[in-house]
Amino acid sequence: MPEMRFDITWPDGMAERCYSPSLVIKDHFAPGESYAVSDFLVRARTALREASARVEARYGFPCSLALGQLARLEQRAGAFAQGDAARIHVTAFIE
Template sequence: MPEMRFTIRWPDGAEESCYSPSLVISEYMTAGESYTVSDFAERCRTALNIASERVRAKYGFACSSALDQLGRIEQASARFAPDAPVTVVSFET
């Protein structure tokens, strides 16, 4: 299963490298685009849960790395206003 990393820029300018066990994340976001914190978190929630379920279908267990990444994104998102911008800087496979 192809995995990917995606780099994001939070509203405070901090960049973070994030993990997805599947390329599905790139179906929910576009590199170079900005999303509100609330929209970004929802897109990540959807895509990383799909990615985790793909791992479950293939290997018989959910992807704890995807769920951990989602937890970190949700925790970081709570520090910002829901309408603040998060930029997807790049995707790396």
């Protein structure tokens, strides 16, 4: 199963490299695009849960790395929940 990384920049300017066990991230995000924090989280939940489900279908267990990545994104995004203008920028896909 092809895994990938994707780079994001948080609203405070901090960069982060994220993990997905599947290329499904490409179906939900585009490099160079910015997303409102709430929209980013909806997309990330959908993509990373789908990626984890693909691992489970293939290997018989969900991907703990994908679910852990989602938990980290949700936790970090909580700092920006109050700002409607806060956006997360997807800077690159790394395959």
